[in-house]
Amino acid sequence: MNGENRLNQKAFALKQGAIRAMFDKARTMENVISMGIGEPDLDTPAPIIEAAKEALSSGYTHYTPNAGLPMLREAVSKYGLPVSGMYAPHEIMITNGAMNALHLLMSILIEPGDHIMIQNPQWLNYAAQIKYCGGVAVKLPTDPEKGFYLDPQTIRDNFVPGKTKALLINSPNNPTGHVLTRKNLEEIAQVACELDLLVISDEVYNTLIFEDAEAVSISTFPGMRDRTVVVNSLSKAYAMCGWRVGYAAGPEALIDRMAKCQENFISGVNAAAQYAATYALEHRELTEGLREVFRERREVAIAELKKIPGIKFSEPKGAFYMFPDISSFGLDSKTFCDRLLEEAHVVCVPGSAFGSVGEGFIRMAYTAKTEDIVEAIRRIREFCAKL
Numbered sequence: 001m002n003g004e005n006r007l008n009q010k011a012f013a014l015k016q017g018a019i020r021a022m023f024d025k026a027r028t029m030e031n032v033i034s035m036g037i038g039e040p041d042l043d044t045p046a047p048i049i050e051a052a053k054e055a056l057s058s059g060y061t062h063y064t065p066n067a068g069l070p071m072l073r074e075a076v077s078k079y080g081l082p083v084s085g086m087y088a089p090h091e092i093m094i095t096n097g098a099m100n101a102l103h104l105l106m107s108i109l110i111e112p113g114d115h116i117m118i119q120n121p122q123w124l125n126y127a128a129q130i131k132y133c134g135g136v137a138v139k140l141p142t143d144p145e146k147g148f149y150l151d152p153q154t155i156r157d158n159f160v161p162g163k164t165k166a167l168l169i170n171s172p173n174n175p176t177g178h179v180l181t182r183k184n185l186e187e188i189a190q191v192a193c194e195l196d197l198l199v200i201s202d203e204v205y206n207t208l209i210f211e212d213a214e215a216v217s218i219s220t221f222p223g224m225r226d227r228t229v230v231v232n233s234l235s236k237a238y239a240m241c242g243w244r245v246g247y248a249a250g251p252e253a254l255i256d257r258m259a260k261c262q263e264n265f266i267s268g269v270n271a272a273a274q275y276a277a278t279y280a281l282e283h284r285e286l287t288e289g290l291r292e293v294f295r296e297r298r299e300v301a302i303a304e305l306k307k308i309p310g311i312k313f314s315e316p317k318g319a320f321y322m323f324p325d326i327s328s329f330g331l332d333s334k335t336f337c338d339r340l341l342e343e344a345h346v347v348c349v350p351g352s353a354f355g356s357v358g359e360g361f362i363r364m365a366y367t368a369k370t371e372d373i374v375e376a377i378r379r380i381r382e383f384c385a386k387l
């Protein structure tokens, strides 16, 4: 490729993720139903769009402070944290989605060769960001038989003094849809205190919680507030993925350096989007409609999936993902998904893309319309029957 010889090694090594590759292939085909997309298919609630229009016509067309508009940092402090006011506005930074918050954190924390511990399986982008920033993603196996439980002993066993910089956890989880229990989080918090570990808690799905599950933040356990950076965003909660507004809340020194880093590369987040995000956070009730839509779809998806002999799954209680076990069909998850796309025109993502523990599973996002979910799972049933 022209110019490739000019790239540095890090850029040269950048690869297209498995999810994008599936989409590219699907785009060339007809009559495809996607259960591959980690984004609400619904549009942003109209009042938030109105707020953005108002912002543009009233002068929100300028640079904002690097850490974000003061009114949005205040709204996050009041309405966007696990407990209102638990981090003050100066301990909060507004970012281009949660991804930008995570990248800034990796940029300010990692020295070459440092370790960041993550769950296995886990969202692809963590490992890519850690690697790009010179670190090593240490993937902690979780137990699929116990709802992807993270054994605190695994954290102890993988901790390397002087090298392990942080533990990054995500609950409700992408790709599994599982929610870490209060008890599991409490155990993790105890180990974090014991090992003097910084914890990054990615809570982007914390409004999408079903049945008896609780969205507990590890930051709320004793000794954790000052060793946790909470990362969140408006993308999933308000169907605002394209607006790119997220935030990080945590120890002031970290937030301060993240903002300084932002100043040199990105400057800040789109001003009108920040204004609209302030409106959104001040109207938390807007997240409820979305949760209702996903509650309904989740029930339909579970009922349909149960009709497929050979598929095993425990019912996930968060986010908008299911992570069924397809190992009984004798195909690895990539071959299963490739063939599913080619033969049944349904996009699912191979579990192996999310880590070795994901092998034997596929990720199904119920982000399509209910009738499409029913049809997609019917096609999967037919496909499985042929195997």
Ligand SMILES: Cc1ncc(COP(=O)(O)O)c(C=O)c1O
Binding pocket: 038, 096, 097, 098, 099, 100, 123, 170, 173, 174, 202, 204, 232, 233, 234, 235, 241, 245, 246
């Ligand atoms: C676990 C997790 N964290 C963060 C993000 C990114 O969110 P944002 O759109 O706020 O950057 C995603 C998106 O899929 C995700 O699944």
